Amino acid sequence: MPFIDSHAHLAGDGFAADRTDVLARLRAAGGEGVVCIGESLAAAAGARALADTAPGFVWWTAGVHPHDAAGYDPTTDGPAVRAAMADGAVAVGECGLDYHYDHAPRPLQRRAFADQLAIARDTGRPVVVHTRDAEEDTRAMVEEAGVAGIRGVLHCYTGSHGLAEAALAAGWSVSFSGIVTFKKWDDLALLRLVPDDRLLVESDSPFLAPVPNRGKRNEPAWCAYTVHRLAEVRGVAPAVLGRQLVANTRSFFRLS
Numbered sequence: 001m002p003f004i005d006s007h008a009h010l011a012g013d014g015f016a017a018d019r020t021d022v023l024a025r026l027r028a029a030g031g032e033g034v035v036c037i038g039e040s041l042a043a044a045a046g047a048r049a050l051a052d053t054a055p056g057f058v059w060w061t062a063g064v065h066p067h068d069a070a071g072y073d074p075t076t077d078g079p080a081v082r083a084a085m086a087d088g089a090v091a092v093g094e095c096g097l098d099y100h101y102d103h104a105p106r107p108l109q110r111r112a113f114a115d116q117l118a119i120a121r122d123t124g125r126p127v128v129v130h131t132r133d134a135e136e137d138t139r140a141m142v143e144e145a146g147v148a149g150i151r152g153v154l155h156c157y158t159g160s161h162g163l164a165e166a167a168l169a170a171g172w173s174v175s176f177s178g179i180v181t182f183k184k185w186d187d188l189a190l191l192r193l194v195p196d197d198r199l200l201v202e203s204d205s206p207f208l209a210p211v212p213n214r215g216k217r218n219e220p221a222w223c224a225y226t227v228h229r230l231a232e233v234r235g236v237a238p239a240v241l242g243r244q245l246v247a248n249t250r251s252f253f254r255l256s
């Protein structure tokens with residue numbers, strides 16, 4: 001079954017021993033590639049190095065996660081993210097707002113997010129957005145971004161229907177992770193709310209392994225379980241949905 005993992009963190013130490021095997025298992029599962037997320041400038045460098053080993057199969061992004069927003073310096077980090085876009089990064093991010101953990105003061109989270117949205121606007125790249133318990137501010141910033149012509153994805157989405165609808169109305173996409181396979185996940189209407197052409201799937205590796213591998217280190221190949229669950233809930237054949245997800249991911253990130 002074809003799919004592309006639109007969001008994985010493969011640059012970290014957790015994959016140091018078996019990155020090549022992880023990519024091989026992704027291919028064996030039908031995966032047509034993976035977008036390796038640079039959630040910091042250091043992670044982006046690692047993601048870029050991995051992408052260089054597998055052109056046309058691994059792509060990379062660069063940004064600063066909301067958890068690290070307190071350390072975001074628009075005068076140095078901003079130019080570094082811009083430079084990454086010139087060097088072949090396919091998206092800005094992940095960036096966004098996380099008021100659940102509040103690892104950085106909220107005004108600094110908004111400042112770092114706004115700066116990265118401006119980079120997406122200026123470079124014409126899409127933006128990968130993390131949002132948790134920050135619905136109102138995310139909605140306002142996504143709506144403003146949509147008006148400015150910025151395209152984005154709400155990744156690992158588990159929020160309200162209202163925020164999803166606002167993002168879709170702004171022209172954005174929504175990505176679901178292995179969370180939707182968990183027994184306690186019951187918002188099936190959310191999984192049906194996203195139109196066919198705005199739907200992405202992701203592993204968010206190494207986190208959030210889908211059932212039946214819940215609790216283990218996650219890896220991109222296991223997106224297949226999430227695709228099966230989405231297909232079941234949406235009432236389509238997994239292979240048909242998978243083909244659509246490949247097309248959506250290629251189009252969203254303009255993958256080559």
Ligand SMILES: [Zn+2]
Pocket residue numbers: 094129130131155156
């Ligand atoms: Zn995230």
Ligand SMILES: [Zn+2]
Pocket residue numbers: 007009037039094204
């Ligand atoms: Zn992530």
